[in-house]
Amino acid sequence: MTSQEELDNITRLAAYICQSAIALIYLTDGTQQWFASEGSLEGLQISTDSACHAYALLHKELLIIEDTWQDTKLTTTALATFTHSVRFYVGIPLINCQGDSFGCLCVMDVKPRQFTNLQKEGLQILAKHVTNQLESHHMTSQVLRESETSFQLLVQSVKDYAIFMLDPNGYIITWNEGAAKIKGYQPKEIIGQHFSRFYPQEDILRDKPNRVLKMAAAEGRFEEEAWRVRKDRSRFWANVVITALRDESGKLKGFAKVTRDITERKRAEEQLIHNAFHDALTGLPNRTLFIERLGHELRYAKRHPEYLFAVLFLDIDRFKTINESLGHAVGDSVLKAIAQRLETFFKGTDAIARFGGDAFTILLEDVLSISEASWIAEKITQELALPFYIKEREIFITISIGIALNFEGLTQPDDLLRDAEIAMFIAKTEGRARYQVFDASMHDRAVRRLQLENDLRRAISGDELRLFYQPIVSLITGKITGFEALLRWQHPQKGWVYPGEFIPLAEETGLILPMDLWVLRESCRQLKQWQIQYPNYRYLTINVNLSGQQFSQPNLLEKIDIILAETGLDAEHLKLEITEAFLINKPEEASATLKLLKKRQIKLAIDDFGTGYCGLNYLHRFPLDTLKIDRSFVSKLGVEREVSIIVEAIVSLAHNLGMEVVAEGIETKEQQAQLQAMQCEYGQGYLLSKPLDKEAAQLLIASSSL
Structure with missing residues (x-):
C-alpha cells in the first residue's frame, strides 16, 4: 500500500499547483488524508460524507x-452537509481499473477562485498517479512505470514553480523547467551544487541556508517569503x-523544495501600502501616516514627561x-514645488x-x-516667500x-492637530503670512467662531438679516440720487452684529452666496416699492455689493434676471458694486461677465477704489459706469497734500474714461468742498x-419729495 509520506507529497503538490489552502485524498472506505498548504486552518473540519465528494463520485x-x-449545482442538502467555510472546491474521482470509483482527489479553499485549464490538467495527472499508487498491487510494472513517468512529466513541465530535490546535505539532485525559468x-549547471547559492550574501553570512534545512528536518516543513538570488x-x-x-x-532521504517568484505581487502590495499612506500628487506622507x-x-x-515636540500646521x-x-x-505644480522645497529644508526626515x-x-x-x-516656523515662512517659477511664471x-x-494633558493626535489648526486660523485672521503659537484662549475663540457660524446659518434661513440704506447724494444739487444697500445682522441674543464681524466668515464658509442673493432680491424689491410710492423718485438707483x-x-446672470423679473425693477436702476480684487485676479472672466451685465442695462461700479491692486491704467479694460473713492482717501483730504493730489488724479482719470465718481465716507464740510x-x-x-x-429711508424720500 502507498505510504503516508507519498500521500503527503501528492497532496502538497496538488495544493501548490491549484494555489489552494487544502488538498485532500478522500476514500470511500472512510479514510482520508488532508493537507493545509498555507495559513492556519485550525477548526476547519472537512466532512467525510460531503455532498461535493458524492457528486464527483456519482x-x-x-x-x-x-x-x-453561488454555484447552482449545489442543492440545499449539499450546502447543509458541506462545510460552510469552504468556498472553492474541485474534486476528481479516483477510478480503478475495473471502472469503479473508490475515492476523490480534491482541492479546497476558504476563498472563491477561478480554476485554470493548466491546473485542471495537472490535477488530472495527479489523480491518475494517486490511483496508480493506491492500486499498485493490481498493476503491472509497465503501468506503474507509465504512472511514474506521468508524475515526473508533470513536475518537469510546471513552469511557474521551481520544483527540485536536495540531498540531506542540501545539494541539488533534480531540477525542473520552472526552476530553470525562475x-x-x-x-547541467546546477545539479550537484549547494542550494545556498540562491541566498543573498547577508543570509549566507548568518548561515541561514543550513539553519532552514535543520528546521525543515526537525519540523517536517519550512516556509517563508524572502529575497532570493538568480544566476x-x-x-x-x-x-x-x-x-x-x-x-x-524515518531516515532523512533529502528535501523537496518549491519556490515561486512573487516579486510582482510584493511590488503591488508595497505600492498599495505606499498609496495608502502617501499623497498621490506630492509623494509626501498623507494625513493617515x-x-x-x-x-x-x-x-x-x-x-518620558520631559520630551517636547511640536506640530506645525501650514496653510497657503x-x-x-x-x-x-x-x-x-x-495650482498642483505649486503644491508639488512647495513639497520639494520643504523636503529640501528638512533633509533626512519624513516628518x-x-x-x-x-x-x-x-x-x-x-x-x-x-x-x-x-524660529523654525519663521525660517519656513522666509523660505516659501521666495518666488516659485511654474511654467514660465514667477x-x-x-x-x-x-x-x-x-503640553501636559494631550493624549490624542487629533487634539494636537486641532490646536495647531486653530493657531493657523488665528494667524490668518491677524493678517496672514505669519505664524501663531497655540494657547488655551484660542480654543475658546474657535468654539465661539463655530457658534457664530452656526448662528449665521440660522440667520440666513430665519428672519435675522436686515438691510440699511445709505443715501448717495449729488454734490452739485444736494438731491438724493440713490441708496447703497448695507447688510446688518440682528442677533437674537447679541444684538446688532456688523459686517466686519461676519462677512469674512461668510466668505470663508461659502455662506456669502445665499446672503448676496438675499440682499439683491430684498433691495430690488424695496426700491421698486419706493418708486411706485413716490413717482417723482422713479430715477432712484440701488447699489448692491456682490462678492x-x-x-x-x-x-x-440667470439669477439676476430672475430677481429683476420677480421684483419688477428695471435693470437700469440696479447698480452692482465689484471689488478691485475680483477685477485684477480674474480680468478675462470679469470683463466677459461685466459686458453681459451691461447688455442688460445694469450699471456697474468699482468699489473702494485705491485699496486693492487695480492700477489707474487698468480701468479702461472694464465697462464700468462709476468709480467709488475709498473713505481712507477721503478722510485725509485737507490733511495730507499728497492724498489730495491722488484723489484729484483719480477723479480726472475717471471722467476721461466716461465714469462718474462717488466719494465715500464724507464727514466734514471741508472734505465736501474739496x-x-x-x-x-x-x-x-x-x-x-x-x-x-x-422706515427712516422712506421718511427721507417722502420729505425730499415735498
Missing part, C-alpha cells in the same frame, strides 16, 4: 465549484517551501486665487505631510522650547502657520446721511 468526472455560495540555471545575481521575492523527505524507517507618527510621539512623550494664503486665476494645473488641499503639516521632534519651534505665495506643542465668489458663479472743487459728482457719508433702516 458522475465519475471532474467537479469544479469556484464559489460554493533561477536562470540549466540542469545573474539579481534579487527576487520568493515564496519558498522546503519539505523533509523520509523513508518508512502623519497621524500614526503623531500617535507614536505622544506615546513616547507619555513615557489665498491659494484659491491661484487655482481660479491660473488654473488647477498650475512632512500633505494634510489635504493646500495644507501641510510638519512634526518637529525633540524641540527645546517654544522659541525653537517659532509666482509668489505666503503661508500662515499654526504651532502646537505637546467675488458670487461673480464667479456660472449662473449669476470734492466739489474737483468736480466729484456724488458723495456718501455721515455728513450727508448715516445708513437708515427702511
Whole structure:
C-alpha cells in the first residue's frame, strides 16, 4: 500500500499547483488524508460524507465549484452537509481499473477562485498517479512505470514553480523547467551544487541556508517569503517551501523544495501600502501616516514627561486665487514645488505631510522650547516667500502657520492637530503670512467662531438679516440720487452684529452666496416699492455689493434676471458694486461677465477704489459706469497734500474714461468742498446721511419729495 509520506507529497503538490489552502485524498472506505498548504486552518473540519465528494463520485468526472455560495449545482442538502467555510472546491474521482470509483482527489479553499485549464490538467495527472499508487498491487510494472513517468512529466513541465530535490546535505539532485525559468540555471549547471547559492550574501553570512534545512528536518516543513538570488545575481521575492523527505524507517532521504517568484505581487502590495499612506500628487506622507507618527510621539512623550515636540500646521494664503486665476494645473505644480522645497529644508526626515488641499503639516521632534519651534516656523515662512517659477511664471505665495506643542494633558493626535489648526486660523485672521503659537484662549475663540457660524446659518434661513440704506447724494444739487444697500445682522441674543464681524466668515464658509442673493432680491424689491410710492423718485438707483465668489458663479446672470423679473425693477436702476480684487485676479472672466451685465442695462461700479491692486491704467479694460473713492482717501483730504493730489488724479482719470465718481465716507464740510472743487459728482457719508433702516429711508424720500 502507498505510504503516508507519498500521500503527503501528492497532496502538497496538488495544493501548490491549484494555489489552494487544502488538498485532500478522500476514500470511500472512510479514510482520508488532508493537507493545509498555507495559513492556519485550525477548526476547519472537512466532512467525510460531503455532498461535493458524492457528486464527483456519482458522475465519475471532474467537479469544479469556484464559489460554493453561488454555484447552482449545489442543492440545499449539499450546502447543509458541506462545510460552510469552504468556498472553492474541485474534486476528481479516483477510478480503478475495473471502472469503479473508490475515492476523490480534491482541492479546497476558504476563498472563491477561478480554476485554470493548466491546473485542471495537472490535477488530472495527479489523480491518475494517486490511483496508480493506491492500486499498485493490481498493476503491472509497465503501468506503474507509465504512472511514474506521468508524475515526473508533470513536475518537469510546471513552469511557474521551481520544483527540485536536495540531498540531506542540501545539494541539488533534480531540477525542473520552472526552476530553470525562475533561477536562470540549466540542469547541467546546477545539479550537484549547494542550494545556498540562491541566498543573498547577508543570509549566507548568518548561515541561514543550513539553519532552514535543520528546521525543515526537525519540523517536517519550512516556509517563508524572502529575497532570493538568480544566476545573474539579481534579487527576487520568493515564496519558498522546503519539505523533509523520509523513508518508512524515518531516515532523512533529502528535501523537496518549491519556490515561486512573487516579486510582482510584493511590488503591488508595497505600492498599495505606499498609496495608502502617501499623497498621490506630492509623494509626501498623507494625513493617515502623519497621524500614526503623531500617535507614536505622544506615546513616547507619555513615557518620558520631559520630551517636547511640536506640530506645525501650514496653510497657503489665498491659494484659491491661484487655482481660479491660473488654473488647477498650475495650482498642483505649486503644491508639488512647495513639497520639494520643504523636503529640501528638512533633509533626512519624513516628518512632512500633505494634510489635504493646500495644507501641510510638519512634526518637529525633540524641540527645546517654544522659541525653537517659532524660529523654525519663521525660517519656513522666509523660505516659501521666495518666488516659485511654474511654467514660465514667477509666482509668489505666503503661508500662515499654526504651532502646537505637546503640553501636559494631550493624549490624542487629533487634539494636537486641532490646536495647531486653530493657531493657523488665528494667524490668518491677524493678517496672514505669519505664524501663531497655540494657547488655551484660542480654543475658546474657535468654539465661539463655530457658534457664530452656526448662528449665521440660522440667520440666513430665519428672519435675522436686515438691510440699511445709505443715501448717495449729488454734490452739485444736494438731491438724493440713490441708496447703497448695507447688510446688518440682528442677533437674537447679541444684538446688532456688523459686517466686519461676519462677512469674512461668510466668505470663508461659502455662506456669502445665499446672503448676496438675499440682499439683491430684498433691495430690488424695496426700491421698486419706493418708486411706485413716490413717482417723482422713479430715477432712484440701488447699489448692491456682490462678492467675488458670487461673480464667479456660472449662473449669476440667470439669477439676476430672475430677481429683476420677480421684483419688477428695471435693470437700469440696479447698480452692482465689484471689488478691485475680483477685477485684477480674474480680468478675462470679469470683463466677459461685466459686458453681459451691461447688455442688460445694469450699471456697474468699482468699489473702494485705491485699496486693492487695480492700477489707474487698468480701468479702461472694464465697462464700468462709476468709480467709488475709498473713505481712507477721503478722510485725509485737507490733511495730507499728497492724498489730495491722488484723489484729484483719480477723479480726472475717471471722467476721461466716461465714469462718474462717488466719494465715500464724507464727514466734514471741508472734505465736501474739496470734492466739489474737483468736480466729484456724488458723495456718501455721515455728513450727508448715516445708513437708515427702511422706515427712516422712506421718511427721507417722502420729505425730499415735498
